[in-house]
Amino acid sequence: MSREKLTEIYRLLYDEFGPQHWWPGETRFEIITGAVLTQNTSWANVEKAIKNLKSAECLTPEKLHHIDTEQLANLIRPAGYFNIKTKRLKNFINWLFENYNGNLTDLESIDTDRLRAELLAIKGVGRETADSILLYAFDRPVFVVDAYTARVVFRHELIAPEADYEQLRELFESSLPADTRLFNEYHALLVRVGKEFCRPKARCRGCPLEKLPHTLDPEYF
Numbered sequence: 001m002s003r004e005k006l007t008e009i010y011r012l013l014y015d016e017f018g019p020q021h022w023w024p025g026e027t028r029f030e031i032i033t034g035a036v037l038t039q040n041t042s043w044a045n046v047e048k049a050i051k052n053l054k055s056a057e058c059l060t061p062e063k064l065h066h067i068d069t070e071q072l073a074n075l076i077r078p079a080g081y082f083n084i085k086t087k088r089l090k091n092f093i094n095w096l097f098e099n100y101n102g103n104l105t106d107l108e109s110i111d112t113d114r115l116r117a118e119l120l121a122i123k124g125v126g127r128e129t130a131d132s133i134l135l136y137a138f139d140r141p142v143f144v145v146d147a148y149t150a151r152v153v154f155r156h157e158l159i160a161p162e163a164d165y166e167q168l169r170e171l172f173e174s175s176l177p178a179d180t181r182l183f184n185e186y187h188a189l190l191v192r193v194g195k196e197f198c199r200p201k202a203r204c205r206g207c208p209l210e211k212l213p214h215t216l217d218p219e220y221f
Ligand code: SF4
Pocket: 152, 155, 156, 193, 197, 198, 199, 202, 203, 204, 205, 207, 208, 209, 210, 211, 214, 215
């Protein structure tokens, strides 16, 4: 049942919005950096920080390993919470150098569950960030969950409102084929519909999912 509903939601969103071309980033490390910086800010602000890092020729693990903390904080300042995010980036880099000689390609051979566990053990890397790195930087079939995802599936009665991150991830991963391209596009489409229609105050009129059964309970949002 969930499989049919989730497939229908995907089809309607894709038909309306088309491919979203995620994740924007020229290199694997740029994707990882973006995944860390995007927490609690808009993508436009992340782009400014990434642009600063590129202009300073600092967007490589080696450069970020050696860069002074204060200098890094100044470069990523546009992304907001720059002191916290500097620590998070440094935590990731330190883990990479302490365990894998700073070599991202060494991570390719690690199985997904172990890599996920290792990423989650890095201070400041939460589930959404870890799963974004797994899906978008390492092409692993892991479904990325965020507030938009939760809102859409709660409102379309696919899961109880109290479901946590892992239950939401399990809903998608157990209902859909483990297809990296599908998970990539599906997450991006949910972000799109969440930003344009399924806001805290839903704008169902004109939404691509309007014709599907849904419920809006203000106590949840
Ligand atoms: S805005 Fe309404 S129709 Fe669109 S996804 Fe949200 S609940 Fe569904």
